[in-house]
Amino acid sequence: MDIMNTNEIEKYKLTQHYEVLRELGDCYTSVGDYGQAQRCYEKAALLGPDEPGPYVGLGVAALQTGKLDDAEIAFRVACRLDAKCAKAHAGLAMVAQQRRDYPRSFDLYMKSLELDSDNITALLGLFQVSCEMGSFAKVIYYLQVYLDMHPGDVSVMFALSALYLKDGQTEQARDMLRNLLALEPGNQDAVNLLEEVEHTMAGVGQA
């Protein structure tokens, strides 16, 4: 039998056993097998009791199966383990969104984006909630920041175009959609939205 030194213990604090279970949970979630995902995350949580990851996974699995209370508990545990866990905040925001508590959801998405401006789930969630609430300025800012970091992300380009249109910034909306279609000419949603933008601009011009 052998023993590792302190540095090695640090290196192996998160073990393969934990990692395999968490990865399996993520994969099962991706293929929609939430029961398997939940079982994997529960075991991973036992092996890494200080890690927020498995609790975020449990929250997502619960959310996907409509168990909002379970999801909220799991995301809260993840937040308690790591107050800076952007995914946990985004999860809580999604729970609030599903409960139609848009102001709370908006705040939680904002908190998530403050922690990680790269979090695409929070970004698109914020976009949806903003549409429901009719307030766009903050979302536009975050989407612009995101696109600066990830130029060419067509889903965000589309969302930003829609927000520009709703906010009356039609020229920006048109330019963004043209850029999007240069990247993805077959994007029918973008083609339709561009038609709407151009129609709006023509109407304004006629008026």
Place this chain on the structure above:
Amino acid sequence: MEHPLGVTTGQLRPNGAASQGPLVSVLLPTYNRRRYLPAALASALTQTHRELEIFVIRDGGQEVADVVGSFRDPRVVLIDRKDNRGKPYSLNEALRRAQGQYVAYLDDDDAWYPHHVETLVRTLETQTDCQAAYSDLYRVYCEIQPDGERLVRSKYVEISRDFDRFLMLYFNHVLHVSLMHRRDLLDKTGPYTENLNILIDWDITRRMAFFSDFHHVLTITGEFYCPLNQSDRISDVRRRDSEDYLRNILTIRTNLPPKPWPKVDELSIIVAMDRLDQNVGQMLMRLWRHTFYPYRLYIPLPPADLSRLNIAMPNVVLVPVEPQSSVEERVDVAMLQAEGKYVAVVPSGTQPHDLWVEDPVHALIQNGTNREAFLIVGKDGTRGGIVVRRSDLLRARRAFTHLSVEASLTASGIRVRPPREEELPFQFDEALRYGKLAETDGDWDAAARMFERTGQRYRNELWMKTMAARAHFEAGNRERAGRLSREVNRVRPTIDTLLLEAKVCRWERDFPGAIRLLNRAAQGLAGCMDPEAHRWETGVRCEQTLGGV
């Protein structure tokens, strides 16, 4: 016959066919590890190669007769000794009774996979130029429960080092639990050294390297355990005693087996001095401490000076010379007694440091038959002597006795120069060190490049590919990481590389592929070998796979 651990015992193969193949002696010394001994013994008894004699040597401590008896297998022989006399004594005790053509070793807290013995026997039967072979093992990180149960957390093949004789002379790179050798190899090396209390395995593998190459089998055939929260390993405690550790190392390095040595050429070190000064003792101590290449030391001095020398060093030959003789004449007298193929002529003021003489010796070995000699270069760049083939030196001295050693070599057409960078030993280790430094600095791209290049230039290709794959993944080069981990997994999948390939699959959105790989990794962690790679089920406990939860 069924054992509670699920071990089928007896002399016949599972399908009832008659026993075949050479007899293998398995040596399993045990001391105060009753808790783990049954699993270790069960792993030996479930070997697919059935022709075994298994010596369980109780080296004092807890009684184990009931544990051994519970297996009711005639292949197991218990040497039941109450007093604790150490591992080397135990191994020698069993070896005196061993009848096998081959010898294999198992520790009382480790485990072999069922194909371990078969794999190594097949290798030794086909690679007949090698009298020793070794495989790879998982180092298993586990948590020890209060009742002693080991909960497996990670399994890594941390070292998968191809045999390197020069390295073996310096330090061990073959785990004893993974080693099998011909029984008659020990007739050449001699028995285990019983006054050693650590590095016992290196002592014997080092001596084996004088007589044979070792074949490295790139198959994982067992596991050794490493607790995350405690250690009961005796050698860990002893290693903390640096004086004792050094004593063991120096004993091993100076422990020369009987000649002839077909695989190692001895170095004769001749200390060239005109008088016995007070610094000689210090120089000799440094030489003892810093020299690992097998050598014999020749000290040519007048009898009066020799009688004043009080040397406890082994492998020293005192050469009486005329009191009025010159330094060159003294070297010439010593050279006539020197047996080594290589000779180092060293002035008494030399300050040996690590690799001081091994650098030029390695250059000379690499150098083939070119007529060259190599300078010993001090840490500050000063000259500290010359290493040369004995035959070249003899010829030069006979032709030019009146010249200095270096001048006589030059005069006889032998080029004297310092070794070049690429001629130095441990190039692989140096490259590996740079790769690991890049990892530590977070420069994953550089680390990946270094590991790939190292594998291409210095062998150990699979090991380096594994490290490169991980570094590429960390660097964000997912495609390259995927390609390398797939290449490794096709040859020899490990938990680590399966996990890595799964992550790449997930990134490629191939979720079913990732799940399949993760389940294979989970099976490996749970105690089963990779079924797609080896297709067997372990006789030792094999838990439900994690993916099937």
